Amino acid sequence: MSMVDEPLYPIAVLIDELKNDDIQLRLNSIRRLSIIARALGEERTRKELIPFLSENNDDDDEVLLAMAEELGVFIPYVGGVEHAHVLLPPLETLSSVEETCVREKAVDSLCRIGSQMRENDLVDHFIPLAKRLSAGEWFTARVSACGIFHIAYPSASDMVKTELRSIYSQLCQDDMPMVRRAAATNLGKFAATIESAHLKTDIMSMFEDLTQDDQDSVRLLAVEGCAALGKLLEPQDCVTHILPVIVNFSQDKSWRVRYMVANQLYELCEAVGPEPTRTDLVPAYVRLLRDNEAEVRIAAAGKVTKFCRILNPELAIQHILPCVKELSSDSSQHVRSALASVIMGMAPVLGKDATIEHLLPIFLSLLKDEFPDVRLNIISKLDQVNQVIGIDLLSQSLLPAIVELAEDRHWRVRLAIIEYIPLLASQLGVGFFDDKLGALCMQWLQDKVHSIREAAANNLKRLAEEFGPEWAMQHIVPQVLEMINNPHYLYRMTILHAVSLLAPVMGSEITCSKLLPVVITASKDRVPNIKFNVAKMMQSLIPIVDQSVVEKMIRPCLVELSEDPDVDVRFFANQALQSIDNVMMSS
């Protein structure tokens, strides 16, 4: 046992705790690996710490995960880029453990280090590493190998490049589906580093293997690769190689594959160009919009705006719009909901006339949907339609929908609509708002559910911000202050909360003249909960109002509360008094 000097003691403990029995302590030490490295110096970090970490890799996953993450940014501590390769061995072992998240982090770190390494170091150390992992006995190593080829490939010699391509092709045909999935996931990244001559031959044949895999899960990931590969290829190659595959996939037996296609299809439109889009992709997309499986229609409906943006308006009106009409009365509420969340975005694409003619009836029918999520989704995107057709046309149908949602029996629905009120207010304008919605906002302050009352208070603050203090003085403050006399203390508490939120928006003058007196009255409430909330609130008012007001009105009130029989009231009153003193001292 060695003795360590006093100032080094904490670091010595840190090092020892790398091997402590308590996982929390090991984790802490690993997270502070950079401190240990600095204490040891660059050379000993390379010669002792890193080998130590390589050997001690049978730790708990949490520790390994932290280690994989730390090593990714460890280049400065081992002496810079020229020594970066010493970090590869511990990461190599970490990238073959069984726990997926550790492996993924190790692969991330390997890529991060690899992308900083010098070219000859890559050739000497990184490429052999990629080869070793690809030949790993267990699938875990081979899975990780797939993720680092795009770093290894560019610096390899031509001969090695050929070898790497053939290794990757073997990975695409590995016995284990996990490895094939990893190969499919990373194919796009790898392909991006490959010369275009090999792209069409080698990569396309790997891609074809993956698209014909027995396992649905592999084919799914191959679909994801379609868009990435398509962007790398020349348009005509994309049309000959990718297009038939995607059209095939769009009619795959497995709904999960079609679901992926529905999600990805719009990304391919640009890669293939307008003509093939019209002849092949639009029909494929229309099929997906009418798919038997609701999940596929949900995915397709969710992309309808993105897809239409790429098409010219006539095509959209001619082919897509009829499907949209069908979807707006789909049997699955989730399909309608997905449609409602994006359909507003179609308005700018179609232009004003087509929107009024075709989209408006759909909006209106969705606004009357029996399922609240559908209505909410329409309302949340209202600003987009407003820009195209103006609020007048919509407001008539809008209002009943809003009122109905405002009184929905599910509090989450009410909560959602409250959150959109400021948006609606800004779109509808003061006049409309005063007439129809003002009363609703007050009504929510007395909701049975606390979350709603809280949101209602917040909503008032946002409205005051939107329309300004003067408007609020007229339309909000009097009504709110009236409710402070509610017999139920929980409602009085909501009002206090609303007042405390409004105060900063209303400014010092109104706060002193209108709000503060109400608060001071409330400090005489019979319920202790109200009283200590008053104390808390007063603390928040201190910075808003003038110091003289603090001394004249707030302090006496708090002093009184600080002698309250209730312990909590005294506590918060004293806390507020203390913060007054602090403000005095600092000023």
Place this chain on the structure above:
Amino acid sequence: MNGGDEFGASGDLPPPLDWRFSQVFGERSAGEEVQEVDIISAIEFDKSGDHLATGDRGGRVVLFERTDSKNATGARRDLEGTDYPLRHPEFRYKTEFQSHEPEFDYLKSLEIEEKINKIRWSQTANGALFLLSTNDKTIKFWKVQDKKIKKICDINTDSSRLIGNGSVASSSNSNSTNTCLANGGLPDNSLSNDFSLQPGGIPLLRLPAVTTSHETSPVARCRRVYTHAHDYHINSISNNSDGETFISADDLRINLWNLEISNQSFNIVDVKPANMEDLTEVITSAEFHPTHCNTLAYSSSKGSIRLIDLRQSALCDSHSKLFEDTETPSSRSFFTEIIASISDIKFAKQGRYILSRDYMTLKLWDINMDSGPVSTFQVHEYLRPKLCDLYENDSIFDKFECCLSGDGLRVATGSYSNLFRVFGVTPGNTETTTLEASKNPMRRQVTTPSRPSRSLSSITRVVRREGGSPGTDGNGNTFDHTTKLLHLAWHPTENSIACAAANSLYMYYA
């Protein structure tokens, strides 16, 4: 679908097997009481056949490993020099761990038993074994790995200093409550500034040295817990061939999980009627196809097997194929529906055939033929006259498992009096063996083979022959409904069967 190699083209019949006792674990001595918690409730071989797992009512999982596998040295074989070459699988105890504990569901005021309902092996990785185990409600994913025993020596801080150094020192003591604070509260910045000034590092600091011994000990760790997804009791779990997903089935629903995601599952089958009074049928067992990732089969209490194509739809309430024995039983009775309930189904290795077990029979189905079973084997026809008694003492609801040999040529299932039966399934093969789970398995063998048959006349004939006097089996032995052999498993590559008789695990080979 390539099932051609499974049952071979008829013609050359495999020779009948000569079963012998191989091993017993946890054998009961005479007069010893069986503890309820020790009763084995699940048996499963892993894919290679090198490991065997059993689960019991006490929530424990016990693992056995093969001792005669390829890496066994020749010397060892010489040492054990026996009359016959050590060809048949022999196992030894490897480790055990507590998989499930009894729990209490406070919301529903229900006790959740710790009993292991099913064990399924998952993909081996990095030399570690992985398995899923489930009780009625909770599925757990276990990793069992041989860990080298390590010893740490040569640390910086001396233990004698620890005592004298107050709060900081105690940070090396894992029992102390302020340990994390001492480490976590390290003032990074001030320290790191000092260190960077010394280019050679601080020579006094040493990394802890670790000595690794060659001894290893298996350590089981629970990696994931999949819970809160079943309202009813889980009866099956099954891994998908994609190595990524598995299903769990309860009485009314089947859920699909990703092995890596424990907080989310997808309901793929839901047979729960809107009104529970309309309930006529429950799910009794479910299994994925061994190679087709999108096919799964589940059986019902009405005796039907449904094949499902996961590609068709997200919610697979409509089956793609339905297998039912349309043949009406000779005499319908009160028990007809109860005994039709399928207690277990198993896919054959290649996935073309499905074996099902109901109370009285084993049935083999070809998934390309939904008109009826390919063959039906009577398991204990002599009990038919006694169904009433069996109903009285609830034995009629016993859930017997079934299994197929790796080559698909034979099937096996359990019965009462600790008996199990092995049938040859190749067309023309009449091999039928009855064995007793004891050291002398052939003691009670029925010599007259009862032909697998679907014809009614033969059933009645069997009944007449075997049901001599009440309470005795075909050989005149009294049958004992309390000693039932519910769980058994066939080795995936060799003719070896592991079966559970109460708390004992018996192994046989041929």
